[in-house]
Amino acid sequence: MTSCACEINACVLCEARLYPGLTAEQVCRIRNMLIRETYHAGDVLFWEADAATFLFALRDGQVKLIRSLSDGRQQIMRLSIAGQILGTEAFNDKTYNRTATALTEVNTCKIRYQDLLQVIEQNPAVSLRVIQALTHELMQAETLIRDLGLKTAPEKVATFVLTLLPPCDNQTVEVPLLLSRREMAEMLGLTEETVSRVMAEFHRKKIIETGKGTIRLLHHALLRSLAGHESSMPQAGNRNSQSVN
Amino acid sequence: MTSCACEINACVLCEARLYPGLTAEQVCRIRNMLIRETYHAGDVLFWEADAATFLFALRDGQVKLIRSLSDGRQQIMRLSIAGQILGTEAFNDKTYNRTATALTEVNTCKIRYQDLLQVIEQNPAVSLRVIQALTHELMQAETLIRDLGLKTAPEKVATFVLTLLPPCDNQTVEVPLLLSRREMAEMLGLTEETVSRVMAEFHRKKIIETGKGTIRLLHHALLRSLAGHESSMPQAGNRNSQSVN
């Protein structure tokens, strides 16, 4: 039996071999479908509009996903981290809809779509994991939609800085910042000058300090309040979801 | 055998009974999990932050999905039409993340999450359909992200008007418009006044005419060019997606 291309739990695809319903033969077949690759910072995993043949699972590192307009304007869709899957668009389309660029050294497992369909056919646990990964991506995407549509420049920047923290963390002070001002702007629907000015303003107010490649958070609470309160449905309204049958 | 709650092909869930691998008994069990409901325009299918127990399949009609900030600002995530599924967020979370409101008379099939997990377990064809539906939602969401982040007010409005058309249609002249100016604004990250002004400007330029509840498109080509060109990756760049192994 050949060794599995991919060993860690963070890889969605690899969980195929953990599913109890599979025979040794099936496990072996799945292992052989996986292709492991390494990319350097700046390398492109796949290009928008290219033919989509592989689905990628990120094992390690960080990747940015962008879409662009023909005049060169480009928008960062999200930053992808270990455990997430990339290239899911090909479940419906024949081409990638985003360009995926490595921000750091990156390790991936990839699998051909047609192979993946086989795995899904045989292995409901894998499809559930894929469904959960997609749902998570979708929620992240919709959070960005809300922020792009509703928030002001300072709110957007504060929100972004907070996403650099592990969730529910009020301790951490210094976090790495992999994006340039331009990339932050491309993510937040702003210009690099505006991002720079807002960051300078936060610095003046002693909310953050900026080193090269890192940000120090000096005042979590204030930053959170600047980020704009996160929903929780204020409107009492008439909550009658009448169903007629 | 009880009759199926839901007959039309547009319902993702109902395709369960089309899957050839199921026994008559299994089909019967799945049928009994489905609950059919009707809502009137303005009714709420589910509220943001409520406990998520059901997944909905839209059989008929149109629904808007919104998320809000605690100060009342709200953003329309997307408009959902027949054949799409709603409430997918509960695959990961325990609560809905959006409020779903009927824009028209709406027919749905709904199913409990725990029941759906059983169906997926037994029926790979259903999970594939769910995966494709989620991927489609995600692509739609990312198109909105791009437009919110990159486009100007006139580009946004033009883009929105074009989405009212069936895809690749250069013929249709009159299309229904279910959204108010306020709702269009909530979808495009603008104010209702700005939307109104842009629409008036388009009218003056004889690109559209606005009746109540409908829009007449007088100049498809111009509208498309105003909408901003749709990607297609202009940058030649060095397309070396080096992989190191």
Place this chain on the structure above:
DNA sequence: CGCCACTTTGAGTAGTGTCAATGCTGGTGG
């Protein structure tokens, strides 16, 4: 008829974008 929600239009302004100049840093090559 009068009320209410929706839409349109105007005037003034705040917030971002644009353009341009400067400074900083790291890398390259003489």
Place this chain on the structure above:
DNA sequence: CCACCAGCATTGACACTACTCAAAGTGGCG
């Protein structure tokens, strides 16, 4: 070693888009 260069970040001056506030018009419905 230093000079030079390219990319990134910062800052300023200015322009302009889109927002705010306000008023008036429109249409449906009790």
